[in-house]
Amino acid sequence: MSGAVLLLAVLVLPVGALVVRGGGDGLRQLVGDRELQSALALTAFTATTATLVAILLGTPLAYLLARDRMPAGSLVGALVELPLLIPHPVAGIALLLAFGRASPGGAALARIGLGIVGSPLGIGLAMLFVAAPLYVSAARESIARVDRRYEDVARTLGDSPWRAVRRVTLPMAGRGLFAAGIVMWARAVSEFGAIVILTYNPKVASVLSYDRFTAFGLDAALPVAAVLVLLAIIPLLVLRALRTSADILERVS
Amino acid sequence: MIAVETLASRAGSFALDDITFTLPQGAWGIVLGAAGSGKTTLLETIAGIRAATAGRVALRGVDVTAHAPEMRRVGMVYQHGYLFPHLSVDENIAYGTDGHSAREVARRFGADALTGRSVTSLSGGERQIVALARALAPSPDILLLDEPFAALDPRRRVRVRAELRRLQREQGMTVLHVTHDFVEAGTLGDLAMVLDGGRLTQVDTPEAIFRKPASASVADFIGAENVYSGIIRRDASNDDIAALTFAGEGLTLIGVGDHPGGAGHAVVRGEDVILARQHQDQTSARNAVEGRIVEVAPDGVLARVTVAVGTSTLVAIVTQESATTLGLAAGVSVVASIKATAVHLC
Numbered sequence: 001m002s003g004a005v006l007l008l009a010v011l012v013l014p015v016g017a018l019v020v021r022g023g024g025d026g027l028r029q030l031v032g033d034r035e036l037q038s039a040l041a042l043t044a045f046t047a048t049t050a051t052l053v054a055i056l057l058g059t060p061l062a063y064l065l066a067r068d069r070m071p072a073g074s075l076v077g078a079l080v081e082l083p084l085l086i087p088h089p090v091a092g093i094a095l096l097l098a099f100g101r102a103s104p105g106g107a108a109l110a111r112i113g114l115g116i117v118g119s120p121l122g123i124g125l126a127m128l129f130v131a132a133p134l135y136v137s138a139a140r141e142s143i144a145r146v147d148r149r150y151e152d153v154a155r156t157l158g159d160s161p162w163r164a165v166r167r168v169t170l171p172m173a174g175r176g177l178f179a180a181g182i183v184m185w186a187r188a189v190s191e192f193g194a195i196v197i198l199t200y201n202p203k204v205a206s207v208l209s210y211d212r213f214t215a216f217g218l219d220a221a222l223p224v225a226a227v228l229v230l231l232a233i234i235p236l237l238v239l240r241a242l243r244t245s246a247d248i249l250e251r252v253s
Numbered sequence: 254m255i256a257v258e259t260l261a262s263r264a265g266s267f268a269l270d271d272i273t274f275t276l277p278q279g280a281w282g283i284v285l286g287a288a289g290s291g292k293t294t295l296l297e298t299i300a301g302i303r304a305a306t307a308g309r310v311a312l313r314g315v316d317v318t319a320h321a322p323e324m325r326r327v328g329m330v331y332q333h334g335y336l337f338p339h340l341s342v343d344e345n346i347a348y349g350t351d352g353h354s355a356r357e358v359a360r361r362f363g364a365d366a367l368t369g370r371s372v373t374s375l376s377g378g379e380r381q382i383v384a385l386a387r388a389l390a391p392s393p394d395i396l397l398l399d400e401p402f403a404a405l406d407p408r409r410r411v412r413v414r415a416e417l418r419r420l421q422r423e424q425g426m427t428v429l430h431v432t433h434d435f436v437e438a439g440t441l442g443d444l445a446m447v448l449d450g451g452r453l454t455q456v457d458t459p460e461a462i463f464r465k466p467a468s469a470s471v472a473d474f475i476g477a478e479n480v481y482s483g484i485i486r487r488d489a490s491n492d493d494i495a496a497l498t499f500a501g502e503g504l505t506l507i508g509v510g511d512h513p514g515g516a517g518h519a520v521v522r523g524e525d526v527i528l529a530r531q532h533q534d535q536t537s538a539r540n541a542v543e544g545r546i547v548e549v550a551p552d553g554v555l556a557r558v559t560v561a562v563g564t565s566t567l568v569a570i571v572t573q574e575s576a577t578t579l580g581l582a583a584g585v586s587v588v589a590s591i592k593a594t595a596v597h598l599c
Binding site: 147149153154156157158160161171174 | 321
């Protein structure tokens with residue numbers, strides 16, 4: 001019991017202290033601090049775009065992995081989860097190598113104005129790289145929980161494979177897919193290490209808090225950091241609400 | 254028509270192998286077999302849900318082995334219904350069709366009383382009725398049923414079964430129906446087949462399977478009370494059907510059949526054993542064995558009488574009234590008579 005209290009203290013105290021000391025100032029700065037406003041807007045825009053891309057491209061991948069229809073599925077599954085294990089600055093360096101101007105692909109992208117260094121595109125790419133594995137992993141679990149016999153029944157009722165997935169599997173897994181999207185979005189919003197390697201400017205909120213800390217000290221960084229913590233509470237509340245409504249539905253059924 | 258030829262399929266480590274039968278258009282086929290014998294795998298392979306690893310499936314005279322499920326136009330009802338939980342009862346029934354035929358089918362099976370309800374609020378029986386209506390709404394001419402009546406209460410089961418039988422006859426539907434219910438098999442089936450370990454062990458009329466199981470495992474599965482192992486000797490007759498003598502487990506029995514002779518089994522249903530307190534002088538029964546009753550177990554209006562005969566036991570099913578009239582009780586000596594035609598040698 002005392003061990004649990006100790007761990008809880010370690011987890012809660014820093015966040016609590018941050019909110020108590022910087023929360024009020026942070027909320028006040030939200031009104032007048034243009035740099036903070038634009039950093040938050042950029043963070044929300046890039047995280048949302050990365051999440052939508054992950055949903056669009058990751059859901060089919062999650063489906064194939066969940067239904068064991070992907071050739072070398074266990075290898076692909078492991079590769080998808082690999083970015084979760086890489087230190088995030090290393091992830092940034094890897095992205096720079098693969099998509100920076102020095103790489104053939106990156107050079108081609110830069111020629112058409114889609115350079116990843118110092119651009120929102122690079123921020124989105126970094127967010128996608130570090131957070132999409134969370135989406136694919138959670139989406140895979142949600143889809144695997146839908147008994148494939150529902151799809152089979154839909155096929156005997158005339159549905160093509162894609163139509164059966166669209167009409168049956170995705171709606172049935174919808175709550176889990178939404179939760180997976182929220183988790184990914186929250187992770188993308190909190191990303192720092194990979195982004196700072198690719199794009200220091202324009203600044204996302206996490207880079208701004210670091211920038212203010214190194215340039216002006218703790219007091220200047222606190223309000224921005226506290227706003228980021230308050231921002232993280234929103235997805236947490238959404239996930240809690242989803243879980244509660246799922247429990248209620250389960251009890252009813 | 255459903256024609257299956259040397260069909261093989263896999264479900265995990267389980268294999269369905271060498272399945273061959275033909276169910277004519279408009280016939281009702283029954284699939285019997287213990288749990289895990291491959292009944293559901295067989296239906297799924299016919300529906301195209303599971304790929305055949307060998308052999309062929311022909312529906313309506315057309316080879317559909319390589320066809321996707323949606324191209325086969327087969328209705329399928331699973332034991333658990335698999336109703337789509339995000340859709341209402343009406344939306345489930347109308348899933349594969351336009352609204353009109355869905356409403357008509359729902360009315361016939363009493364599912365119209367459930368319209369507007371969420372499927373999560375339905376009882377097990379109601380779910381099965383909705384699943385049946387959903388499969389029937391597109392008017393399939395082939396219907397595959399995997400224990401669809403298991404969760405229905407007895408009264409509703411009789412009503413739904415009768416309505417489905419009427420619909421099947423009206424539309425000339427071919428039905429392949431997995432069931433554990435022998436009454437259902439006997440009353441509905443034109444043809445029955447027994448699956449054991451992924452292989453068909455007998456295909457015949459339900460009556461023939463119950464009266465004359467082709468193997469000891471079939472006899473055991475359908476609940477024949479007396480199954481003995483031994484040696485069968487065929488008489489010198491050249492006819493296909495010959496007199497046979499079975500000897501094994503301390504019993505010698507006379508039977509008739511087409512067994513070629515050699516090692517085999519004798520199967521006698523309990524209701525084919527006639528018990529008497531003394532030898533009958535004038536009787537057509539070819540077998541009369543003496544024994545002593547070891548147990549009389551009441552079972553409703555019937556009694557299950559176990560008689561020690563030599564080193565074996567013989568079970569007879571008699572009415573309670575007969576048991577009382579004859580004074581059947583443990584320790585009483587009796588003579589058990591069995592007609593040769595009731596001794597099935599396989």
